[in-house]
Amino acid sequence: MADLMPALITGSDGNIYKLPPFMTQAHIDLLSNEFVIRDNDLFITTYLKAGTTWMQQIVQLLLNGGEQGDVHLSEAIPWIEGLFAGMYGGTARLFAAELPRRAFHTHLPYRLLPMAAHAKYIYVARNPKDVAVSYFHFATNFMDISYDGSWDEFFEAYVQGEVYFGSVFDHMREWWQASQQADNILFVTYEEMKRSLANVVAKVANFVGTSYDNDFLAHVVAQSSFMAMAKNPLANGSWLQQRANSPGHLRKGVVGDWQTHFTVTQKARLEEVQQQAWCDTELLSLLEE
Ligand code: A3P
Secondary structure, X not given: OOOOOOEEEEOOOOOEEEEOOXXXXXXXXXXXXXXXXXXXXXXXXXXXXXXXXXXXXHHHHHHOOOOOOOOOHHHHOOEHHHHHOOXXXXXXXXXXXXXXXXXXXXXXXXXXXXXXXXXXXEEEEXXXXXXXXXXXXXXXXXXXXXXXXXXXHHHHHHHHOOOOOOOHHHHHHHHHHHHHHOXXXXXXXXXXHHXXXXXXXXXXXXXXXXXXXXXXXXXXXXXXXXXXHHHOOOOOOXXXXXXXXXXXOOOOOOOOHHHHOOOHHHHHHHHHHHHHHOOOHHHHHXXXX
16 A cells, blocks of 8 residues: 655754655755755745645745746745755756745755745645645645555544654644744745735735735736636646546645545544644634634
């Protein structure tokens, strides 16, 4: 069975982190020790399936005067730990491209990602129940994973943090706590983006230093809608190879889809673990539907 057994990587803090198996200790050590963060580097940070691609699209448009550019979002705003593990041309990309402003995306836990006061970080969180459903469909349909466990098997592994990128609860809590201490980490939620995309786009524009008027804002919002992105081959994840009959990377794009998958027992189980991990009621209320 294709499972989701993660690679165990030791961080510089001595803790063990769970990453996809193609990432090695050497890759992560290289990232920690050799990557030089430049002024104004921008990182979109998420637990996977929380709205990474959506935020990549917003940032791509904001940094490019509203233009999509000629390459897909994972070329334009590459996966930093993926680059260090050899994807998308590997780290040579970092040095070959003299980009005026570099932007990356990452799923690394807070304590594995190199941090610098002169860089900016946008963290997107999403209700862990909806992340679970999105993650299950992604793991099942994305060719490189081709997970063939059942929903129930996936659910238990996910709640225990025995999946790629470990515990969703730790990931969100640690980035949330860090964002409370640092002006250079903007914390937004998928639910907030669904409620008012224009507000979030304006907030991100202010954070990254892009000036805008109403027309520009409306343009970015329109090009970042689910429908617009789903039709856009540079924004819809078409570069990620999917199994036949996959619903695609932009699967449903809604809040509350967990209700079509969770049993009553699973809801209670996840909420219990979440409650233990987040004695932080503010984080809980932020991610309410
Ligand atoms: P679903 O599987 O629930 O549909 P990531 O980019 O982090 O892998 O997250 C993918 C999830 O974000 C998918 O969730 C996808 O549909 C959703 N998503 C991507 N773009 C979106 C948009 N413009 N509006 C709403 N949801 C979006």
